[in-house]
Amino acid sequence: MKIQNRKSKIENGPGQWLDGKLPANVRLGANTVLKGTDAFHRFRSQRNPALIIGQHCTMDGVHFALGQDARVEIGNYCYFSNAILLCEQELHLGNYVVIGWNATIADSDFHPISPAARIQDALACSHLGKHRPRPPIVIKPIIIEDDVWIGPNVTILKGVQLGAGAFIEAGALVTHSVPPRARVLGNPAQVVGAV
């Protein structure tokens, strides 16, 4: 209902975040609206711009958890609800992308595979770590093309490319790239049809 009162300001106006002051390195296209008090709670990117969102997007309850060097680009007419975007390097989302409630997209596993390196990482991440450098982690950018539909409770992992029009069923865990207009389901996600 609050949005209704603010309607006149929003229509054709600049993009805005309704619940706080937008970080300086975020660019929102015209008529794009972000909602949710925690949208930038874990937004640490120093890039400029770090987050670019196109026009006419609606994002209700989205979380932008961006690391120091992260950069996220999102197209026009996207519709997200409560999506969690975890980015260390690069996420690229096209136009007309729909993301359902509680979906997670992450371009990294955030910790190394090697047991020895993971001990170093635990030490560096500790509050006693005193800015000790973290060991390198695997990061692979994610590309989500136009018209992709991502259902609720979906997880998209690093290095995945979702082809245009792909349909990711609710709860799917996507570890490999998906061809255009394929319907995928399961953990790990498998192609089960086409749209």
Add this chain to the structure above:
Amino acid sequence: MSVALANSRTLPWDWYQGTIPENVALLGETHLETTYSFLHYRSQLAEGLRLGHGATVYLGTMFDVGPRGRVSVGRFCLLHGVWIICDAAVEIEDYALISWNVVLMDSYRAPLDPQVRRRELEQIPRRPARRMQGNAPARPIRICRNVWLGFDSCVLPGVTIGEGSIVGARSVVVENVPPFTLVAGNPARVIRPLENDEVRQTN
């Protein structure tokens, strides 16, 4: 356990300044933690939601019910934070236990064809509430008596889960589940049958 006051349509303990919509029927003694659960509720039917005697609805449960959606929750159901996406009908029968972050959806909301979906997505930013308006076909969901749904699981449109069955955590149920069956996995598969050891009272 406290009782919602059917006349006042507000909850004395509520942290959220909301009301229980007029077309929500509370039968007998029910417990609602917060009216925040109705943030996305917009059913226009005479009775858009019915909660049975002894039903409990905790924080995190969201009734995302479209204008023609009808949700019915049976007696002594426990909704522990379930996201109900309903454009047609979601029926939850007596004694059902539903864990946190479960998704029950009778509709995909958006049209499945990407070209048609584009037109819908172009309309959303012109609407004051900026909502998707469920033009996709909906297929009712039925969670039968005494079903237990594990956390983070999803039930897709058109699915019926038979009486007494259990769905393991993080499962995605894409087809009907027979009665008294344990299913798990993504997609969910039958693990084993369950013995029905309930002794029903006969008169």
